[in-house]
Amino acid sequence: MRHRLKDVAERAGVSVKTVSNVVNGYPHVRPDTRAKVEEAIAALKYRPNLSARNLRRGRTGIIALAVPKLGLPYFAELARHVVDAAAKHEWTVLIDQTNGSPEQERMVALGIRDHLIDGVIFSPLALTAADLATGSQRAPMVLLGERVHHGPADHVAIDNVAAARDMTAHLIALGRRRIAAIGVQHTEEGVTARLRLAGYTAALTAAGIPVDERLLVPASAWHRTEGAAGMRALLAAGARPDAVFCFNDTLALGALRALHEAGLRVPDDVAVAGFDGIEDGRFSVPTLTTIAPDKERLAQIAVDLLAARLSGPDGAPPQERLVDYQLRRGESA
């Protein structure tokens, strides 16, 4: 049987509240009383009932992290950092997989698991600003990734346009001219893709290289399979790229695979660049050249913003923060 404050109180011969005071570190407790209570707590192996505490306090100490898929290395790494950052605030992180489905994302935005979580850190794929606006009385939310225009929530991201521009410029500096892009999305939801495409285009234009439509390869889910398929399509169409900028590392790993199958050497025949800086890219053959955001700092800032919302006043205007990134050179470009 589980013990309650009451059981501890009876054993120690004090009131329930005194035990509660000891548990919560209230200073004005006589040393001998405290000792008695602590002895009783230890003897009964008392652990507070968090449901009751949460109800009483109105806070749960749980924050949610909503990501599309944990199996994607980028999000797995991000999750790890968020958990670590949250631990500093003594928060527990509940991880939600949305699978990138608009329906599930909307549920997160509207505050699924209401009252169970104090706040949400949300990395949306398909969510639009309209979706966000509807959830009026939800828990505080911090968005990761691209800015959802005029969204009512705090927001942390890297400068996608600048990063994509940097990477494309790097490929140009290597002497490449027929630079393909894999991961293009023309849907309204593909904000990330649009930003990275914008950076890509900007770099080409700045170098006086025309954008060749045939070098733009769409991909919806940014999985390895799509990276491989996109690469094969490029080769089959005779587009003859001398470099490929993949909009994330997973696509790039797939592209590497397809190039290998086609008997092309990387980077000699085709240079490959990725985006996200996932661990896998350090061990692929060849290792990936990629944009590595400072994920640890990203997580840290997101958690801190949430903390500020939780302790601060209600009406504070949404904040926007940029996090540094690094162009990490591997062997692939």
Place this chain on the structure above:
Amino acid sequence: MRHRLKDVAERAGVSVKTVSNVVNGYPHVRPDTRAKVEEAIAALKYRPNLSARNLRRGRTGIIALAVPKLGLPYFAELARHVVDAAAKHEWTVLIDQTNGSPEQERMVALGIRDHLIDGVIFSPLALTAADLATGSQRAPMVLLGERVHHGPADHVAIDNVAAARDMTAHLIALGRRRIAAIGVQHTEEGVTARLRLAGYTAALTAAGIPVDERLLVPASAWHRTEGAAGMRALLAAGARPDAVFCFNDTLALGALRALHEAGLRVPDDVAVAGFDGIEDGRFSVPTLTTIAPDKERLAQIAVDLLAARLSGPDGAPPQERLVDYQLRRGESA
């Protein structure tokens, strides 16, 4: 402001309990009453306070999944399956990273976050049977992975010895004779490593091949770096293996990397085999030959066992379940 049952009740002109009945799908509610209540719920955007509900019901609807590291693809994939399986029971999964540290694992075993979770699915790395025995009044627990001898908890795993034997036999069938093993652990905690080594040894012995100590490479954390380092060590020592059985896929990916750097061809010069069946292995160059456990079923069974513990009587004897695996052939062996 957030609304409570009371607010809904007042608006609908019924008692609090009636609203509660509607919310919980209690059948004996007149249709018109139900309609009134539902209108009020919608109008006020009422959401039940889960802390209060949990307190009252004595259950939280949250189960924990404790894994060493989410960044490791095997555990990320596992987590995804557990979340899906838990959703069928309308459970929320809280994921705990232990980082494989004995201290953190012990906390999980003892029931950290007591009263917040209804049960734990636990994939321990370093935990011993003694650690498990101490947590007497903790929430029900299901262990994933190797059997902790005489542990008092349910347990789901694949037959590691058989799987390792199969894989080694496969390498032998390919004509390999100098088969190295990367991932050997001699510590008390390395149960998994011991089982896989046992399978490896058994297959060699069955084929009349002596076990060569110099082909056994230790690795403690089974990361890519260790796989690469282990492979390099083998080559540097002049051990001249014609195949490597890595005790997990991550090690294998590292080994592939090291072989590539050494200018050796896979599988022509050295065949490489892994263990775990992670997604990455399908896209590496070359693709990995690996032991792929049925993770979905593993997760399903673990969740079901937990469900049985939660609804069943207290003293049921610990169950043990084996899950199928598949030797998935890639290009590497």
Place this chain on the structure above:
DNA sequence: AACGTTGGATACAACGTTGTAAAGAGCCGG
């Protein structure tokens, strides 16, 4: 017409905790 039975709704108490207000104990200064 009296009866038990069922459907539908309600009041009340309880889950275990903590904030509030207040009471008792001890002390100091006047």
Place this chain on the structure above:
DNA sequence: CCGGCTCTTTACAACGTTGTATCCAACGTT
């Protein structure tokens, strides 16, 4: 030795929900 302090402890009432017991009305049966 009284009044006003501080320190320590306490009783009580919440937090929002749901289980139990109960009540009333409508119904069918005898």
